[in-house]
Amino acid sequence: MFILVNLKAYDCNPVAVAAAAADVAEETGARIAVAPQAARISAVAATGVETWAQHVSPVEHGSHTGSTHAAAVERTGAVGTLLNHSENRQKLADIDASLNGAESEGLETVVCANNPDQIAAATALDPDAVAVEPPELIGGDESVATADPDIVTDAVEAAGSVDEGVDVFCGAGIATGEDVAAARDLGADGVLLASGVALADDPEAVLRDLVSPL
Template sequence: MFVLVNLKAYPCDPVAVATAADDVATETGVRIAVAPQAAHLDRVAEIGVETWAQHVSPVEHGSHTGSTLAEAAADAGATGTLLNHSENRLRLADIDASLRAAERAGLETVVCANNPRQVGAATALEPDAVAVEPPELIGTGTPVSTADPGIVEGAVEAAAAVAPDVPVLCGAGISTGDDLLAARELGSEGVLLASGVAKADDPRAALADLVAGL
């Protein structure tokens, strides 16, 4: 299982969370990555934890003020990037262009989608993985794997119908080890989470609990 911790723009210490994630990953052998703000990519990468960008823009080198250049994210230490998170939606053409930018920079990709239909469309764009995240459950503490298991199962089926080798991750409301195991039972190969770790009083304990059952 792949655990990707999105720090969003939460007022947490990215280095502290990265250190906790690196410790738990080393101790358990579970693949854990952290996605900080772009300005913190290098600080997080220096810890040694797998580091992901929260987004890269659908641009090449040039006049693109305010954009997150895929090559710059890679230079800062990112090895992957999220795309089309529900809090940063992209048009279909821009998802495709961001994927090509990430590919150009050697970044692994996960494209987020709201539902199985969107998962199928995202899979057709050839990302490394897709993630299903119903936006109404994000940050609620109610995991989609229990609130509506059919969405996860449908997403897995939709992706497999397009490209059987593209894994599906599960997001929205994931915070406990039981949530992770439920997602796995539904066919998910990983989880996205944010507040369950970024807002935790003890991120290390939160991560250790999350992966304890694996």
Template structure:
């Protein structure tokens, strides 16, 4: 699983984002891997309308129901726009534990998948009781550094895999922070992860297809 958070990078909004989507579709055909893209909310509809096999996620959604919540992200709205899932509790958009549980329950009721982020193994294990689709462990100090967690702190991956699976064997485990190459991904998979969550390694790339191809080699 290759999950790519497009965050708020201008390089992947609108028509530029569709170039990344097109490259992702080619990589899926060539390597038979799963790819998730999480674009800006304003791009969810156009991404989902042009996607064939890439799964489109929201970057966040709020634990609210339809009503007077100016500026909030309504779960039903992202589903209506075509998203099949959402990222939850990213280090740049954190939620408290009560709201995490609410959002996951709402997602389940709407048949939306979830990537629940945690900053360490202990938190990942504790949050796995909420039964997200994926748990993504990302040490915040490595995010955006280009220093891969799979090499800098491999014990975090091993501990997360062991601790999470002791509590919930169904949840799939992603790792993130500093993932930049196929070699980084290969190492993460060898340590027991099911995939990776990354951002700038792709969004800041000058050639989306070539970058994705390099990353996809790690899944061989």
């Protein structure tokens, strides 16, 4: 199981969270990655934790003020990127262009989607993984794996019907080791979470709980 912690734009110390994640990953052998804002990728990567970008723009080199180029995040230490998070949605053609840019720089890719139908469409674009995240559960107290388990199993089935080589993650409300275990038992290959770690008083303790079933 892959655990990807998205720090979004939360008022947290990304280096402290990353250092905790690096320690837990090293001690337990669990795969944990942290996705900070673009400006903090280098500092997070310096902790030794697997570091991801929250987004890369569908642009080539050139006049694209405000964009985040895939080469820029790769050169500052990111090894992967989220795409099409529900808080940063893209058109299908732009997802495809962002995937091409990310893959040209050797970045691993996860395309987020709201439901199994969108998961199937995202899988057809050939990312490394897709992640189902119902928007209504993001940031809430209920995990998608327990509040709506069918959407996870349906997403796994939808992705597999298109390309069995694409991993399926789930997100929204993931906060505990029990949530991770439930996601695994439903067929997910990993989980995405954010506030449960980023805003925790003790991120390391939360991370240890998250990996405890693995």
